[in-house]
Amino acid sequence: MAAGYKTAEPLEYHRSFLKENCRPDGRELSEFRITTLNIGSISTADGSALVKLGNTTVICGIKAELTNPTVETPGKGYVVPNVDLPPLCSSRFRPGPPGEQAQAASQFIADVIESSEMIQTEDLCIERGKLCWVLYCDILCLDYDGNLLDACVTSLLAALKNTQLPEVTINAETCAPVVNIDKRRGLKIHKHPVAASFCIFDGSILIVDPSAEEESLSTARLTVVTDEGDRLCAVHKPGGTSLSGEKLQDCVNRATLRQREIQKLIVKVLNSVKPSQ
Template sequence: MASQDLSSEVEVDAFRRIFPLRFFERHLSESLRPDARPLGKARDTTVNLGLVSSADGSALAKIGSTTMLAAIRMEVMTPSTESPDDGCLAVEFHMPPICSPIVRPGRPVEAAPVISKRLSDTILSSGMIDLKELCLVSGKAAWMAYLDIYCLDADGALFDAALLSAVAAFSNLEIPVVALNDNGRIVAITGEKEEQENNASITKKEAVNKEKRKLTLKNIPCSLTCILHKNYILADPTAEEESIMDTLVTVILDSSDQMVSFYKSGGNALAYSSSIKSCVELARKRVKELNQILGEMDID
């Protein structure tokens, strides 16, 4: 009996590898997926804060197996003449070979710069961060926030997990204490008494920000990626699902239910117009779930 069960499992696995689309469509016809999820349900999601001690803010986000580690490093820069009272944001998305068998050492991943650009556009266009909060001295000094996101496991819906990790990392961010020295330059204050005593040029001047502070986050963006296949809509796809069904839709909404942006790849836009409306409705439900997770971490 055990040998028959094993034989059956081998046959199913072989069928899945040889005819992946037919395998999935058999499940879809019963409104289920191979991982037993309903079509419109996202995977379990968790967020942990402050895992990178050397960063000014960090977070680990997991959606199913997809795992993202975000870290923020703050550096002082000279603001541009066009925006003398604004800081800046630089986003870099990394896909090391450890994240997926399809990522090869030494070869750039095409998806990485695309996701970097989308993350930057989303964070800035949503208004989540007021760049004026990053100003230190008008026209002379402001903060540059370097956001690096490392994909540790690429099992689908990469943008969704990356955006979630970025939002959580900014909620964890503590802007360092800095001061003006005698030469008019911005210098960091470490908080170590002995070190401050050895640097009189710092202690003579009052700190620009007297204590570490948090950013005020508004209109927090969250996203949901869906696959459109025939008459089916699959929310939060796995990497396997993405590899065999080529129409992807990503809906980005903010915490007040306003559309931030929308991305679609593959398929015919007109043919899927009604399905796209359904994706937006699924995204609204997903944003509520994510807001609840973020709310448990006291993210406004």
């Protein structure tokens, strides 16, 4: 009976739970799904991390390549993010060029990298005007069940923390780069941005970490990105009903708490894998 009601009237089905301040999956309105993290999952990458947020699973691989800096920014390198939503992660996605959601997610990640200043592109310069690193950050969704952006930001941050770059010098005689793969160093991560996403039901009921079904039934969505200094790095609201100042502040407060949780998780996992590196 309940299954039939959920199929026929999914919104009313969810409302019946929200009235009791809970959700169909048993969570409270302000409760995030269990988050797990695995670092160094891709042996062929310079850094990688797999994040599982409930059923949503994404993996980020960092690949570093040597290139020439641009004339406009001779003392800087590049960071190029890309989010891929293949058909294998959900029936809602189709084969072919990146869809609208994948493109929007890639742009969001690029905006977070720039606004949060997590990576200083000057750190990626090897020799001004001659040689620099470009970091390709490929984020692949393996299983989609809502709240993609939170999982993407966490996997990116963890993968960058895991990244090791080889020592590079330039031969004075040939002017060719010399790569020493036996000497590696980690990236300097200046800030640690973490995303927290929310959905609004019926204009007033706020829930955190929405599932795919909750996203589809909500009247508005919001993602807030903060760093360890409680600085607001980005706010993403793709349409929907407006939010009051009080609701927005509530989201920011919850996002700062989430930042601390995720940063502790990343530190814990990094410390646990150090002996095996």
